[in-house]
Amino acid sequence: MRTIAVVNQKGGCGKTITSINLSAFLALAGRRVLLVDMDPQGHSTLGLSPGAATPARTMYDVFRSETGGPEITLADIIRPVGENFDLAPADIRLSAMPEALAGYTGRENILARALAGLDDRYDYVIVDSPPNVGLLTFNALKACTEALIPMDPSFFSLHGIGKLFETFEVLESKTGHRISPRVLVTLYAGRSPFVKAVLEEVRQHLADQHFNTVVRLSVKLAEAASHGVPITQYAPTSVGFEDYQALANEVLREEAPTAVAEDAGIATATAEDSDIATAVDSDFATAPAVTPDGVIFTIEAPHAAQVQLAGDFNDWTPDGCEMELAGRVWKKLLKLPPGRYRYRYVVDGRWQTDPRNAAVEPSPFGGNDSLLVLDEPGTPEWVLPRAEANGSE
Secondary structure (H helix, E strand, O other): EEEEOOOOOOOOOOOOHHHHHHHHHHHHHHOOEEEOOOOOOOHHHHHHOOOOOOOOHHHHHHHHHOOOOOOOHHHHHEEEEEEEEEOOOOOHHHHHHHHHHOOOOOOHHHHHHHHHOOOOOOOEEEEOOOOOOOHHHHHHHHHHHEEEEEEOOOOOHHEEEEHHHHHHHHHHHHHHOEEEEEEEEEEOOOOHHHHHHHHHHEEEEEEEEEEEEEOOHHHHHHHHHHHHHHHHHHHOOOOHHHHHHHHHHHOOOOOOOHHHHHOOOOOOOOOOOOOOOOOOOOOOOOEEEEEEOOEEEEEEEEOOOOOOEEHHOOOOOOOEEEOOOEEOOOEEEEEOOOOEEEEEEEOOEEOOOOOOOEEEEEEOOOOOEEEEEEEEOOOOOOOOOHHHOOOOO
């Protein structure tokens, strides 16, 4: 069971939107997901059930049972909000618990003990934390082994990230509990040079501690929450859908490779032939696969009338770079020299990133581009000058 705390002491950076939509996409991928609302504002609860009556039992009751109240477990308050998707709700009463638990030994481990009683009912537990570093947030961190840190691209956020990483270090030094943190840039508009500079700072200074996915500013995400549903149900053609799908794919790629392949229905193979066999023979799309004959691009779009490929390798001109349908998957073989390439698929005229490739970067023309980096492989037969790669197969 993977446990991920969505945490940032700064409000307005997309913690709840990220908690809801990451959970929804993981559930859509067939994972059993529990979203725990640890924010007394109860925004995750509201964002999955607007207008509904306040739940009779919430996280407040789970915490209160530690102080002599009725014995209420996490399983007692969980309610389903979708297929493979459950919610442990919260309400404003939870804000009283830090004071009520003052001086209580082990108060920072209440959530960890509560999760231990679930007996591995879930593949993922996502914890939406409050916008501060207090008892409730420490409970989230002690109960989780990973931290996802949503960050809007601003000066204050960049400063606050450093303080949050210091908090993780203090937590480890005092308790021995280690958190693996990763930053997710959210609310990305992409037009301002300053915003682009903040993103570059994150990528340069956080090395492997950031997600490749960047979540663009999208009103559809807020609209979906106001309707009480995740973006998966509200706007499947929006950039918000595309970005959180990419984030979920990136998270799923961190699972054990065998488990991911089996869950996706993809046959496993040796390191030498797995990408080639999957890309060439499978009815499932993969990230671009390097073969002795070139790079195979694949995308699953069985109902599309036409799919094209555009990128740095053909001057972003989809015409003349049509893909071929084989079963459920569209495929294209390009002979590319080593280098760094940005690309997108054009599905019935709609430009989109590669849903199987978590590596993306903001495009100078708006939105995100998928990213492919081909390392120098020596001198294989398929290495051609760039001019010969344009539209070739």
